Amino acid sequence: MRQRQIHPFDNVAVDIETGHKVALCDIAEGENIIKYGYPIGHAVRAIKKGERVHVDNIRTNLKEKLTYIYQPKSFALPKAPEYTIEAYVRPNGEIGIRNDIWIVNTVGCVNKVSERLSRLTGAKCFTHPYGCSQLGEDHGVTEQILKGLVLHPNAGGVLVLGLGCENNNIERFKKALGKYDEKRVRFLNAQDCEDEIEEGISLIRQLQEYAGTFRRTKVPLSHLKVGLKCGGSDGFSGITANPLIGQFSDKLIAAGGSTVLTEVPEMFGAETILMERCADKEVFEKTVKLINDFKDYFTEHGQEIYENPSPGNKEGGISTLEEKSLGCTQKGGMATVVDVLTYGDRITRKGLNLLNGPGNDMVAVTNLAAAGCHMILFSTGRGTPLGAPVPTVKISSNSKLAERKPDWIDFDAGNVLEGRDLSEELMQYIVAVANGQETKNEINGYSEIAIFKDGVTL
Numbered sequence: 001m002r003q004r005q006i007h008p009f010d011n012v013a014v015d016i017e018t019g020h021k022v023a024l025c026d027i028a029e030g031e032n033i034i035k036y037g038y039p040i041g042h043a044v045r046a047i048k049k050g051e052r053v054h055v056d057n058i059r060t061n062l063k064e065k066l067t068y069i070y071q072p073k074s075f076a077l078p079k080a081p082e083y084t085i086e087a088y089v090r091p092n093g094e095i096g097i098r099n100d101i102w103i104v105n106t107v108g109c110v111n112k113v114s115e116r117l118s119r120l121t122g123a124k125c126f127t128h129p130y131g132c133s134q135l136g137e138d139h140g141v142t143e144q145i146l147k148g149l150v151l152h153p154n155a156g157g158v159l160v161l162g163l164g165c166e167n168n169n170i171e172r173f174k175k176a177l178g179k180y181d182e183k184r185v186r187f188l189n190a191q192d193c194e195d196e197i198e199e200g201i202s203l204i205r206q207l208q209e210y211a212g213t214f215r216r217t218k219v220p221l222s223h224l225k226v227g228l229k230c231g232g233s234d235g236f237s238g239i240t241a242n243p244l245i246g247q248f249s250d251k252l253i254a255a256g257g258s259t260v261l262t263e264v265p266e267m268f269g270a271e272t273i274l275m276e277r278c279a280d281k282e283v284f285e286k287t288v289k290l291i292n293d294f295k296d297y298f299t300e301h302g303q304e305i306y307e308n309p310s311p312g313n314k315e316g317g318i319s320t321l322e323e324k325s326l327g328c329t330q331k332g333g334m335a336t337v338v339d340v341l342t343y344g345d346r347i348t349r350k351g352l353n354l355l356n357g358p359g360n361d362m363v364a365v366t367n368l369a370a371a372g373c374h375m376i377l378f379s380t381g382r383g384t385p386l387g388a389p390v391p392t393v394k395i396s397s398n399s400k401l402a403e404r405k406p407d408w409i410d411f412d413a414g415n416v417l418e419g420r421d422l423s424e425e426l427m428q429y430i431v432a433v434a435n436g437q438e439t440k441n442e443i444n445g446y447s448e449i450a451i452f453k454d455g456v457t458l
Contacts, residue, residue: 001017002016003022004417005024006238007036009037010024011024011025012035014239014317015317019381021035021054021317022052023051024049027047028043028046030042032061033058039061040269040320041322042058043058044057053319054314060269060320060322061320062322064299068272068284070275070284072276072284075277077334078250078251079254080251080254081255083427084219085097085218085435086217086435086436087216088214088215090184090214095223096154096155096374097374097375097436098391099211100155100211101122101157101159101207102126102150102155102157102158103117103124103125103126103159104149105125106162106170107132107167107168108129108130108131109131109166110161110162111127113161113196113200114161116197117204121201121205123159124389124447126149126389126448126449127449128142130168130451130453131168132166132168133167133457134167134453134456135456137454138453138455139455141344141451141453143168143173143344144344144345145367147177147344148344148369150177151177151180151346151372152372152390154389156207157186157204157206157210158185158186159186159204160188161190162187163190164192170187186203188200220256221252221431222257222350224257224258225258225347225371225373225374226258226374226375227260227368227371227373227390228249228261228262228377229263229361229368229377229379230263230266231378231379231384232381233316233324233328233380234315234317234381234382234398236317236381236398236414237316237328237379237397238323238327239397239416239417240417241379241381241395241397241413241416242330242331242379243416245330245377245379245395245426246332246334248423248427249335253333253335253351256350257350258352258353259335259351260347260353260354260368261329261332261353262355262356262367263328263358263364264359265298266328266359268295269323270325270326270328271325274329274332275287275288277352279338283337283338283339290354309323331377332352335351336351336352337352338350338351339353339354340355340356341353341356342355342356343356343357343367343452347371355368360450363450365378365386365388365449366388366449366450366451369390369449374391374434375393375433375439377430378393378395379394380395380396380397380401381396381398383401383404384408385444385446386441387439387444387448388448389449391441391442392439392441393430394408394410395411395412395426396412396413397413399414399415401414402414407440407444
């Protein structure tokens with residue numbers, strides 16, 4: 001059996017064939033199981049050397065809310081890569097790596113109109129069930145996420161499509177939107193015209209003409225904003241794909257760019273690693289609030305904070321939330337945490353940002369897109385066809401998945417298990433995507449959104 005011990009302090013290794021853990025020594029009942037150099041739980045019975053370590057003999061150490069102390073650490077980043085990208089420079093100075101036309105609905109009632117317009121014009125539509133019958137903060141989250149999509153620079157033009165009687169009506173939404181380019185953003189209330197399809201097509205054609213005035217030009221790599229996400233993780237994710245993404249994140253930040261790490265529940269058990277890297281006490285306090293507020297969200301709904309990993313994660317060899325989190329947060333590399341964002345916030349600081357939100361794949365990629373990420377790096381050990389509104393680069397943690405699902409996977413990180421350094425190869429691929437190379441989700445036409453909901457529906 002081929003095994004990989006990740007950290008010298010570990011008392012388990014990973015079976016290279018299955019991704020499951022194997023005890024490197026006898027482990028007593030109650031003793032911590034160490035992986036990545038940190039405890040991932042404790043043994044609920046004595047475990048013999050060579051025995052598999054999994055859900056039958058390990059339990060989480062996670063508790064409810066904790067008290068944290070700011071103990072800052074900083075780490076040297078790699079040399080900045082000397083790359084430029086070719087992007088569309090918008091009038092406000094932002095850049096887009098795509099020049100699509102987007103249809104953003106204010107309300108779910110016009111979803112089918114949006115889909116029909118998309119089929120007739122080639123514009124991308126993003127359907128959702130919200131925008132009406134929501135109250136307070138819940139409605140505000142919908143408004144802010146849709147605002148982030150309308151303002152996203154990957155869209156050369158946006159048609160905001162409303163019904164006319166919804167809570168999130170166009171006049172209200174314009175106030176939330178603030179300043180916008182009137183050439184780039186057009187509005188249509190379906191109730192206000194005789195033929196919403198004819199009118200919609202006319203407006204989209206105007207937007208397409210406007211988008212056609214933009215051309216790709218060379219800009220520094222520092223303009224790039226990249227979201228970091230994992231889904232369908234397995235026992236290899238924290239060894240191959242996630243550390244590889246972390247290496248890219250550090251390189252991009254060294255070049256002056258930005259990355260965004262989300263999935264707050266999948267920081268539980270690894271949050272102190274991120275807190276140590278906060279730029280200052282203010283960012284540290286925001287990170288503590290991010291973690292504790294999400295723990296409160298769990299407990300207020302009568303749920304245990306460690307009700308994770310998923311069945312697929314467990315089948316792939318992940319046993320506890322700490323193990324999942326320690327693998328997940330590696331996507332953030334070693335860079336300093338410069339800001340903490342919530343729903344609808346847009347990236348304003350260069351460096352590693354943390355973003356509020358659940359681990360749910362559709363909600364997480366939507367949040368990342370709304371924050372302004374030009375693309376998303378999405379590691380997976382089980383595979384998923386999901387695509388965000390922006391290019392969604394699927395990075396497989398193992399080569400078997402890449403071979404079995406070539407229509408889903410963009411980049412195979414499995415060879416990291418054999419000791420290969422794929423960091424430069426991944427950087428070149430990401431630059432190619434930024435320059436226009438389509439990802440599998442784009443080729444397949446898979447792009448969708450899901451908005452986080454936590455409130456009353458009327």
